[in-house]
Amino acid sequence: MITQTAALQRMTPHELTHILFDKQPLFILDVRNESDYLDWKIEGHNIHTLNIPYFDLIDGVEAALDQIPEGQKVLVVCAKEGSSIFVAEQLVEAGRTDVYYLQGGMKAWSEHLEPVKVGDLRAGGELYQFVRIGKGCLSYMVVSNGEAAVIDTLRMTEAYTEFAKQLQVKITHTIDTHLHADHISGGKRLAEQVGATYWLPEKDAAEVTFAYEKLEEGRDIQVGNAKIAIQPIYSPGHTIGSTSFIIDEAYFLTGDILFVASIGRPDLAGLAEDWVGDLRNTLYNRYRELSDHLLVLPAHFGQYTELGERGVVSARLGDLFANNPGLQMEDEEVFRKTVTENLPPQPNAYQEIRQTNMGKRKPSEDEQREMEIGPNRCAVHDK
Amino acid sequence: MADIIVDTKGMACPMPIVKAKKALDSLQSGQTMEVLSTDKGSLNDFSAWVKQTKNELISHEEENGVYKFLVRKS
Numbered sequence: 392m393i394t395q396t397a398a399l400q401r402m403t404p405h406e407l408t409h410i411l412f413d414k415q416p417l418f419i420l421d422v423r424n425e426s427d428y429l430d431w432k433i434e435g436h437n438i439h440t441l442n443i444p445y446f447d448l449i450d451g452v453e454a455a456l457d458q459i460p461e462g463q464k465v466l467v468v469c470a471k472e473g474s475s476i477f478v479a480e481q482l483v484e485a486g487r488t489d490v491y492y493l494q495g496g497m498k499a500w501s502e503h504l505e506p507v508k509v510g511d512l513r514a515g516g517e518l519y520q521f522v523r524i525g526k527g528c529l530s531y532m533v534v535s536n537g538e539a540a541v542i543d544t545l546r547m548t549e550a551y552t553e554f555a556k557q558l559q560v561k562i563t564h565t566i567d568t569h570l571h572a573d574h575i576s577g578g579k580r581l582a583e584q585v586g587a588t589y590w591l592p593e594k595d596a597a598e599v600t601f602a603y604e605k606l607e608e609g610r611d612i613q614v615g616n617a618k619i620a621i622q623p624i625y626s627p628g629h630t631i632g633s634t635s636f637i638i639d640e641a642y643f644l645t646g647d648i649l650f651v652a653s654i655g656r657p658d659l660a661g662l663a664e665d666w667v668g669d670l671r672n673t674l675y676n677r678y679r680e681l682s683d684h685l686l687v688l689p690a691h692f693g694q695y696t697e698l699g700e701r702g703v704v705s706a707r708l709g710d711l712f713a714n715n716p717g718l719q720m721e722d723e724e725v726f727r728k729t730v731t732e733n734l735p736p737q738p739n740a741y742q743e744i745r746q747t748n749m750g751k752r753k754p755s756e757d758e759q760r761e762m763e764i765g766p767n768r769c770a771v772h773d774k
Numbered sequence: 775m776a777d778i779i780v781d782t783k784g785m786a787c788p789m790p791i792v793k794a795k796k797a798l799d800s801l802q803s804g805q806t807m808e809v810l811s812t813d814k815g816s817l818n819d820f821s822a823w824v825k826q827t828k829n830e831l832i833s834h835e836e837e838n839g840v841y842k843f844l845v846r847k848s
């Protein structure tokens with residue numbers, strides 16, 4: 392029996408993620424200030440959002456009540472959770488039912504990782520995608536025969552260790568497709584925590600202050616069953632070292648070079664003009680030589696519309712050659728302009744993030760969280 | 775010296791602004807209020823709130839992790 396409760400209820404980031412994956416309707420009252428809201432908010436297929444800062448609702452919620460539909464699930468959201476509880480309690484007192492607050496607020500939302508299964512590996516094993524839905528980051532876990540490799544690990548390393556524990560596998564490799572500029576990598580830290588090997592492309596590691604294994608084309612990485620190979624493909628453009636992977640001849644992890652709805656931007660390491668040619672060659676020549684059937688699995692998504700079935704973000708390479716706007720520019724000059732001019736704003740604190748990923752900076756947990764605020768903006772078509 | 779001092783050190787969102795609003799409501803036009811806060815997360819909120827309520831933010835500074843706002847009631 393379904394009953395509507397009159398008490399204020401808590402919604403976890405995990406529960407909200409599944410509402411978005413399942414395209415369920417939800418009305419969100421976002422009580423952060425307007426600039427934070429405009430910069431970054433929760434979006435989904437059947438999500439309606441209203442922004443009224445909590446400081447406009449201190450004396451009462453009447454102004455908000457008129458604008459909140461009755462008989463629909465309402466989620467109140469703020470930066471952490473205190474203000475959302477403050478406002479949501481008033482909605483409940485005003486007689487509204489089915490009222491929730493988001494546990495941990497946007498801070499927790501930004502850090503939530505949801506593992507979803509992409510598919511099976513032929514010789515036994517599975518591939519999982521970890522969707523960081525609040526920020527649009529994607530990382531991966533290849534699991535086979537008791538072992539696991541994690542690709543483009545995010546800084547919330549417990550998500551991977553917990554999941555590995557559930558699956559009863561040991562993480563033996565952590566791999567970064569490139570030196571990230573929009574989020575702090577957890578690759579090195581996770582490797583240290585579990586005694587795994589950390590891999591990074593040498594060309595992105597010129598200034599790195601710690602030990603790593605050189606990620607090189609032709610040097611396959613084995614996971615568990617010797618038949619599961621992670622095959623690196625050198626694919627410069629977003630960074631000079633950017634490397635893609637073909638896993639089990641079926642899955643194509645493209646890092647920040649090719650996304651479902653866009654392509655990577657070449658400017659975040661400061662050398663856009665130099666790398667335009669590399670980016671074009673990777674996308675228009677190297678990738679064209681590969682099988683159309685490969686399932687492209689990028690390191691980011693830009694919009695909720697890219698979330699597919701069960702939340703997985705993926706597309707066939709052949710379909711992207713037909714539809715992705717970044718792959719339709721036959722004219723080199725048009726391409727050059729698109730990837731170097733009128734780019735979206737750079738991700739928050741991207742210089743500091745790069746230095747942190749090189750080991751040159753050691754920010755505290757709070758500082759790391761602060762640096763990662765906002766959308767990822769790694770694609771040329773992001774807004 | 776401000777006409778009223780509101781100490782919200784140690785308090786988290788939304789309390790610093792809830793307290794500040796109550797104090798501001800008790801003031802006459804032209805009087806000033808000083809708010810002390812340690813909640814870094816509500817800095818932007820504070821500026822946005824003062825602006826939206828058409829009061830004047832005279833100064834804001836930080837000392838040893840304590841944020842100090844001086845507001846004049848319009």
